[in-house]
Amino acid sequence: xxxxxxxxxxxxxxxxxxxxxxxxxxxxxVGLIVxxxxxxxxxxxxxxxxxxxxxxxxxxxTLAWATLALTDHRKPKWFSGLAAAGAMAVLGLVFYRxxxxxxxxxGESFFNRQVMKGAWSMILSGLxxxxxxxAYSAVASILIGLVLAVIRSxxxxxxxxxxxxxxxxxxxxxxxxxxxxxxxxxPFLGIALGPYASGVVSLSLVYSCMEAEAFRSGIESIHRGQxxxxxxxxxxxxxxxxLIVLPQAIRVVIPPVxxxxxxxxxxxxxxxxxxLPELLKRGQEVMVWKSSPTPLIAVTLIYLIILLPFIRxxxxxxxxxxRWVKSTAR
Amino acid sequence: MGEEHGQVMVEAIEIQKYFKDLHVLRGISTKVMxxxxxxxxxxxxxxxxxxxxxxxxxxxxxxxxxxxDGMEVTHPRVDLNKVRAEIGMVFQSxxxxxxxxxxxxxxxxxxxxxxxxDKEAMERGMGLLKKVGLVxxxxxxxxxxxGGQQQRVAIARxxxxxxxxxxxxxxxxxxxxxxxxxxxxxxxxxxxxxxTMMVVSHEMGFIREVADHILIMDGGIIIEEGTPxxxxxxxxxxxxxxxxxxxx
Numbered sequence: 001x002x003x004x005x006x007x008x009x010x011x012x013x014x015x016x017x018x019x020x021x022x023x024x025x026x027x028x029x030v031g032l033i034v035x036x037x038x039x040x041x042x043x044x045x046x047x048x049x050x051x052x053x054x055x056x057x058x059x060x061x062t063l064a065w066a067t068l069a070l071t072d073h074r075k076p077k078w079f080s081g082l083a084a085a086g087a088m089a090v091l092g093l094v095f096y097r098x099x100x101x102x103x104x105x106x107g108e109s110f111f112n113r114q115v116m117k118g119a120w121s122m123i124l125s126g127l128x129x130x131x132x133x134x135a136y137s138a139v140a141s142i143l144i145g146l147v148l149a150v151i152r153s154x155x156x157x158x159x160x161x162x163x164x165x166x167x168x169x170x171x172x173x174x175x176x177x178x179x180x181x182x183x184x185x186x187p188f189l190g191i192a193l194g195p196y197a198s199g200v201v202s203l204s205l206v207y208s209c210m211e212a213e214a215f216r217s218g219i220e221s222i223h224r225g226q227x228x229x230x231x232x233x234x235x236x237x238x239x240x241x242x243l244i245v246l247p248q249a250i251r252v253v254i255p256p257v258x259x260x261x262x263x264x265x266x267x268x269x270x271x272x273x274x275x276l277p278e279l280l281k282r283g284q285e286v287m288v289w290k291s292s293p294t295p296l297i298a299v300t301l302i303y304l305i306i307l308l309p310f311i312r313x314x315x316x317x318x319x320x321x322x323r324w325v326k327s328t329a330r
Numbered sequence: 331m332g333e334e335h336g337q338v339m340v341e342a343i344e345i346q347k348y349f350k351d352l353h354v355l356r357g358i359s360t361k362v363m364x365x366x367x368x369x370x371x372x373x374x375x376x377x378x379x380x381x382x383x384x385x386x387x388x389x390x391x392x393x394x395x396x397x398x399d400g401m402e403v404t405h406p407r408v409d410l411n412k413v414r415a416e417i418g419m420v421f422q423s424x425x426x427x428x429x430x431x432x433x434x435x436x437x438x439x440x441x442x443x444x445x446x447x448d449k450e451a452m453e454r455g456m457g458l459l460k461k462v463g464l465v466x467x468x469x470x471x472x473x474x475x476x477g478g479q480q481q482r483v484a485i486a487r488x489x490x491x492x493x494x495x496x497x498x499x500x501x502x503x504x505x506x507x508x509x510x511x512x513x514x515x516x517x518x519x520x521x522x523x524x525x526t527m528m529v530v531s532h533e534m535g536f537i538r539e540v541a542d543h544i545l546i547m548d549g550g551i552i553i554e555e556g557t558p559x560x561x562x563x564x565x566x567x568x569x570x571x572x573x574x575x576x577x578x
Contacts, residue, residue, distance in 0.1 A: 232386060
């Protein structure tokens with residue numbers, strides 16, 4: 001709030017420089033060039049070399065005009081937005097007219113709504129599998145990670161050796177390799193896990209390590225004085241952890257853990273290599289069935305729809321967290 | 331001196347403390363009687379805080395024995411949590427729990443260590459908040475309190491355990507000057523109520539007024555001790571004189 005007011009004041013009191021009048025003069029001049037360009041550019045089709053020169057001059061003018069418009073702090077925000085949108089529209093027009101992109105062919109392959117008819121139920125069942133797989137793995141990895149971090153914080157040398165070995169090992173193995181090994185190799189040892197169990201186990205193994213590290217950094221971020229005050233009151237080490245350290249540490253850790261969960265949800269796509277019918281696998285099946293890549297785009301859209309709000313939420317949490325840490329810092 | 335004259339509340343015998351190769355405490359012995367207020371002063375790095383923290387084993391003494399009201403704190407098989415429940419500790423940086431309100435800070439230990447129910451703890455907590463003059467701040471979080479208010483809540487939190495002795499580790503050093511008085515006033519009233527107190531502090535006015543006994547530490551030993559009058563008016567050691575001339 002305050003900073004806004006301050007910025008506004010500064011803007012109002014700064015005297016316009018000579019360079020600013022240059023701006024003011026150049027902006028309409030270049031703008032006119034661009035407007036003329038839009039009217040007199042050659043039509044759709046392969047341009048001649050001379051026309052190419054014209055087009056390049058036009059593109060450069062557009063970029064110059066956008067740069068001028070966008071770097072002018074005195075112009076209101078909507079003006080910069082308009083300038084950016086305008087420049088993008090002009091460049092898009094040039095690309096549309098003169099590139100040899102095959103729009104129709106691309107639309108037919110990748111954005112063919114006809115193809116998706118009757119395929120949505122399959123895709124959605126895949127989505128259901130993706131979400132359950134992610135949910136089980138998320139709960140397991142957060143719980144295991146929390147327990148590992150708490151045990152680790154008690155600094156037992158023997159236990160910690162094992163925990164650190166576990167974390168280092170599973171953090172350094174690619175998820176896809178782990179999943180394939182668990183699904184295809186473990187049966188030779190008499191441990192036959194289905195695709196579902198293999199997916200949950202491998203995702204949990206990898207992400208529990210990430211969460212253990214996240215919780216550890218959270219626990220370590222709590223000031224030593226907190227533990228001292230709690231112990232001095234006669235609280236046991238365990239109660240100190242439960243009542244004092246963890247409630248504070250978890251607040252610190254929520255944003256990074258949410259971020260990891262985004263990665264976990266995306267990681268479920270790896271389970272398509274072990275024939276688990278999750279979203280990507282279902283998409284691939286529909287692709288084969290309909291002989292069209294459109295389902296891939298549909299799957300992409302679904303991932304976007306699920307994950308975008310998630311990612312926004314991480315940012316909001318992070319900002320709130322920073323405020324909280326600042327207000328409690330001494 | 332307190333009424334029950336002669337009953338030893340705190341006894342330290344030959345406390346030694348090393349941090350790696352650094353010899354911080356070089357054999358400290360002292361006795362504090364019930365109801366007595368003992369001030370510990372000395373130049374920084376002299377081991378005052380470390381000594382205090384050794385008494386409830388927030389620092390592990392390298393050797394030596396500590397008794398609190400007859401319990402051997404340094405016994406290897408002692409139930410340390412039980413001992414610490416009897417010792418109130420107030421820190422320089424308050425160390426209130428930032429995720430809990432003032433009253434929750436105070437209620438926590440009585441409920442989870444002493445086993446009081448919520449109602450009893452609430453009653454005790456509000457009584458103490460009244461005593462430190464912060465009833466209206468009961469449901470305020472620490473970050474909304476001034477330093478002086480935070481320290482008074484911290485004192486109430488320690489008192490809620492009904493400790494036999496209170497340790498103060500530079501309770502006013504982190505405070506803005508205008509807030510020191512309110513904290514010292516609370517401590518004075520505790521002293522009047524007969525609380526046994528050990529205070530590391532440089533508030534000479536407070537010490538002169540309240541302390542029964544002063545320990546002056548330097549280089550990990552007690553170089554001089556006595557009543558405030560003895561120590562301030564007739565210091566016997568050159569080092570004491572040097573130190574006092576700097577702070578008085």
